Amino acid sequence: MQLTGLTLHRLSIPLVTPFTTSFMTETEKDCYLVEARFDTPSGPVTGWGESVAMIAPLYSEEYIDGGMAVTRDWLAPILFDVEDLTAETVGWHLRHVIGHRMSKSALEMAVIEAQLKQAGLSFQQYLGGVVDTIPSGVSVGIQDTVEDTVRVIGEYLEEGYARIKLKIKPGADIEPVAAVRKAFGDDFLFQVDANAAYTLVDAAHLKKLDDYGLLLIEQPLGEADIRQHSELAKLMDTPMCLDESIVSAEAAADAIALGATSVINIKPGRVGGFIEAKRIHDLASAHGVAVWHGGMVETGLGRAANAAMASLPGFTLPGDVSGSKRFFHEDITEEIVMHDGVVDVPTGPGFGVTIDPEKLRRFTTDTIEITR
Numbered sequence: 001m002q003l004t005g006l007t008l009h010r011l012s013i014p015l016v017t018p019f020t021t022s023f024m025t026e027t028e029k030d031c032y033l034v035e036a037r038f039d040t041p042s043g044p045v046t047g048w049g050e051s052v053a054m055i056a057p058l059y060s061e062e063y064i065d066g067g068m069a070v071t072r073d074w075l076a077p078i079l080f081d082v083e084d085l086t087a088e089t090v091g092w093h094l095r096h097v098i099g100h101r102m103s104k105s106a107l108e109m110a111v112i113e114a115q116l117k118q119a120g121l122s123f124q125q126y127l128g129g130v131v132d133t134i135p136s137g138v139s140v141g142i143q144d145t146v147e148d149t150v151r152v153i154g155e156y157l158e159e160g161y162a163r164i165k166l167k168i169k170p171g172a173d174i175e176p177v178a179a180v181r182k183a184f185g186d187d188f189l190f191q192v193d194a195n196a197a198y199t200l201v202d203a204a205h206l207k208k209l210d211d212y213g214l215l216l217i218e219q220p221l222g223e224a225d226i227r228q229h230s231e232l233a234k235l236m237d238t239p240m241c242l243d244e245s246i247v248s249a250e251a252a253a254d255a256i257a258l259g260a261t262s263v264i265n266i267k268p269g270r271v272g273g274f275i276e277a278k279r280i281h282d283l284a285s286a287h288g289v290a291v292w293h294g295g296m297v298e299t300g301l302g303r304a305a306n307a308a309m310a311s312l313p314g315f316t317l318p319g320d321v322s323g324s325k326r327f328f329h330e331d332i333t334e335e336i337v338m339h340d341g342v343v344d345v346p347t348g349p350g351f352g353v354t355i356d357p358e359k360l361r362r363f364t365t366d367t368i369e370i371t372r
């Protein structure tokens, strides 16, 4: 396929409720979409991608303004010059640009969808997904009080989510976890995510979490702290899970070899795209390491693509692919519905969802047109 034009759509979608992590409080979902137009032997085709970069470089070094600029100034010109562009070679063509994995992922995602539409394939078929529904977990932000934490989690359990993930940070960890276990018992799947808020100095404190039968503890230490996570893993019974640290298949191989992670949170945007994410899935499976699909509060577009990725056999733990209603009153695509603890894997060509032009217009705050 020949890339002929790109439109970057910057969005801001109100969240149903503020989302607080150890690094930030968000009241809107800000992101940008990549609308990519291609010429193919069988005529023009359009593919869509979504960048998971946040408005500020606080989860990783990427952020929306930087992602749109690097796409316009450095990544798009490379892809415009490729005559027969395929999804499987986007990463290779962009290899000389250092980093900017979320921006590369959004572009690759648009090439993937165009290629799938041209072939009349669903993303689940393309990846080799093996299930038609995936267990749907929910990520719960840090609340103002322990009582609020118990109330909010009770509501999600009532809704039927398959797994609860609670954000923690120093000063808001043991007490809320203990209160939730006291309120709802030991039978529901429960895990925590620190978003790198601790250091090895906190090891003895974090070990107290071992008393609560958690599925895993996600990224307690810093992104670069692979060795430190293996030290902490030796001290804790709760399985160690990495998110921010797993920036590539190579990083996943190192973390597994060092005993720094026994479960991996897979996020295509964090690793440079769905093709690399599948490599991590395959690598982890070969090592008997479970993976689950992480979330970055994606719109229905990213959520649909994530659901297809999560239908691969190695995704044996519920992920953060919640229903659209967890975050948005209105989505820009058809609503992704969580029902009976699961989300359906889209079956249509491409990612299987359509972006509603009226809703896109309503939530668009900026547009960048890029031509050859």
Ligand SMILES: CC(=O)N[C@@H](Cc1ccc2ccccc2c1)C(=O)O
Pocket (backbone or CB within 6 Å): 019, 021, 026, 028, 029, 030, 054, 059, 139, 193, 195, 243, 294, 295, 296, 297, 320
């Ligand atoms: C769902 C979840 O916990 N995701 C990330 C962190 C996160 C949290 C909040 C966000 C708000 C706006 C955009 C991206 C965000 C990502 C995580 O697993 O670490």
Ligand SMILES: [Mg+2]
Pocket (backbone or CB within 6 Å): 193, 195, 218, 219, 243, 244, 265, 294
């Ligand atoms: Mg995380």
